[in-house]
Amino acid sequence: MADKLNVSRRTFIGVGAAAVGATAIAANMGPPPGGQGGPGMGPPPMAKNEPVVDPESFESNSFEADVLVIGSGIAGLFAAVKAHDAGAKVVMVSKGRLGSSGLTPFGKGIFVYDKNNPTMSEEDFISKLSTSAIGTNNPVFGQQLLDHSADRVAELREWGFFDSPLCNESFSVPIKERKIPVMERIMMTHLHKEQGRVVGASGFSMDRNEILNFSAKTVILCTGSGGFKPNGFPMCDLTHDGTIMAYNIGAKVTGKEWNDGHPGTAENSASCYDNWHGQIEEKPGTTGPEIHHDLGVGTNYTAYVKGGPVSMGPGAEDVKGGPWVPEEFQRSGPPGGGDGDNQMMGPPPGGSDQSTFSAIFSKLTGKASAPNGPPGMGGESVGGSTAGMAIHKSEGLVPIDENGLTTIPGLWASGDALGSYMAGGIYTQIGGSMAGSAIQGALAGVAAAEASKQVDKIAIPAQKLSETREEILAPLKRETGYKPSWVTQVLQSVMIPNFVLYIKKERMMNAALAYVEELKEHHGPMMMASDRHHLRLAHETMNMIITAEMKMKASIMRTESRCSHYRLDYPEIDYENWNCWINIEKGDDGEMKFSKQDWSVWPPEFAQA
Amino acid sequence: MAINEIAGCIGCETCVKSCPTDVIQMDYEKKRAYIAYPEDCQICHLCRLYCPVDAISITPEKSIPVIVSWR
Secondary structure, three states, rough: OOOOOOOHHHHHHHHHHHHHHHHHHHHHHHOOOOOOOOOOOOOOOOOOOOOOOOHHHOOEEEEEEEEEOOOHHHHHHHHHHHHHHOOEEEEEEEOOOOOOOHHHHHEEEEEEEOOOOOOOHHHHHHHHHHOOOOOOOOHHHHHHHHHHHHHHHHHHHHHHHHHOOHHHHHHHHHEEEEEEEEEEEEEEEEEEEEEEEEEEEEEEEEEOEEEEEEEEEEEEOOOOOOOOOOOOOOOOEEOHHHHHHHHHHHOOOOOOOOOOOOOOOOOOOOHHHHHHHHHHHOOOOOOOOOOEEEOHHHHHHHHHHHHOOOOOOOOOHOOOOOOOOOOOHHHOOOOOOOOOOOOOOOHHHOOOOHHHHHHOOOOOOOOOOOOOOOOOOOOEEEEEOOOOOOOOOEEEEEEEEOOOOOOOEEEEEHHHHHHOOOOOOOOOEHHHHHHHHHHHHHHHHHHHHHOOOOOOOOOOOOOHHHHHHHHHHHHHHHHEEHHHHHHHHHHHHHHHHHHHOEEOOOOEEEEEEHHHHEEEEEEHEEEEEOOOOHHHHHHHHHHHHHHHHHHHHHHHHOOEEEEEEOOOOOOOOOOOOOOOOEEEOOOOOEEEEEEEEEEOOOOOOOHHH | OEEEEOOOOOOOOOHHHHOOOOOEEOOOOOOOOOOHHHOOOOOOOHHHHOOOOOOEEEEEOOOOOOOOOOO
16 A cells, blocks of 8 residues: 555654643543543544545656646537647646536537528627626627537537537547547646746646646636535536636636526435436537526525525516516516526517526427426425536636637636636526537637747746645645535535525625635635545635635625626616626735726727736 | 445446546455545436446435534
């Protein structure tokens, strides 16, 4: 057992210290309950961190690429393939497995726009999208759906994506053809910046005692979004890792006030598979233009007013008020569905009895009454199955051009890691998220490959790699501290209640923020890990804590209600002050800095800097 | 339980790779996979669907640990 750490000296010191402490307690307070070695004797039952892997045994290994693609979902797939085809030496690194991690395995519908035979004109599509999003969308990225979805879907079809419910095999086709190296089960923790540009990244293996340092001319983050490891949605491996790594080297981040409002089923609410009624086993399909206004916080509002659990569909209409839905998107709850964003009643558009909710993030099934679809369909619902995630593509790294270049030279982001506002702060187009990730990944791949030709490699200083190693391994070296799973539980219990995350008011958000800041300042730096699994949890948990701080501060700052951001104390839309996005960056003092980015200026003013 | 049994494992490691949340590990001496961290199972069934010999069984329940004042 090469992994086994000789802990005898550590154990001795630890027990000795605890025994002294216990003696002092005994002297002052009488016998401690449950002490070892008989009543009133020995130390209190303190859990020591006893690593089963030796942090000193981690090898540090170096790798090189022109373009480093981090993440192996549908955005990462296209980023790697297109960067390779544009002439770059590509390396893909993934926390999970190609096509089997993040949300990609569960995206059963992908949007395609047929320019030769459109069912909706391009102008109508963009116009309806902007109306539904109440202006929060960036039409530049919406247009990309129309321009590129058919090409991406054709490539996916060629690779066999639509022939299997599982996408590892189809994703492997173009990757193997091109002999692109894919390094799987690597938890990435750091991006490196030198001379003002990104020069690489570091992480550790889940399978070996190994630190991996990647030197790269450019990096594309295809790391998805994330949440607070909520129950009932298959996203517990998504913890905003890419966003936080980039934030830590100075990138601007956006969209943290928006919410994806997916509820879960009251029964077996932790079971993603059962919440999705078997749809995980279905092959993917395509969707066409059909703009809606879904997955906001209407259901959460209903539950807040009436108490839960909430039955979906008809019945929610007797709750007045709540998030405003643009007139043409108001509708009654269709049979067996409806996301509850329908307090302001109206006829279902187009007379369709297809539950849009049943098809969100999924393909259209044509089975309007069948309990088929993601969480919330059928039976009673509880909230928070996607807690910590915003509407797809409304959160992530701030783009400064249409290819997803971030505010850090050499660093691109795509898919759910990019705050492109493709659809704005509300879910508008079924299947648009999958298509958008494919499209954005491809564009970033080409752009990064071209940029790699223009720059020389900059080495990552040894000192920086040494500091990175220490930061990665620190939780393994702590003798006492807090378990990441417990810190995560505390964070969940603070953030997930609907009166904090969904139905917002300043007083409660400040209360939650105080907890989050305590976790960030005190508990986060004291998280301990006994093995690589828990080391990953420690780093993920810190990313979630920082995300929670961003979400609360951005939500407090946005003193209005719009789309999936709803405040009880500011229930109206404020067109005068809030036709803008909120960007977040790390200040020189280490504190979060917030600024507004006006919608009317694109590319953003700071892109010229 | 969430993921609760791996029976008839042939040791191909596909489930280990396919699990998004690192719940399954390999026992290289016994040449088979085992459930190492069931508490982190998100019950998505990818491991079961990828398993070539249908060895994995999963139940929908999950006992979610209660919040305690420290752990």
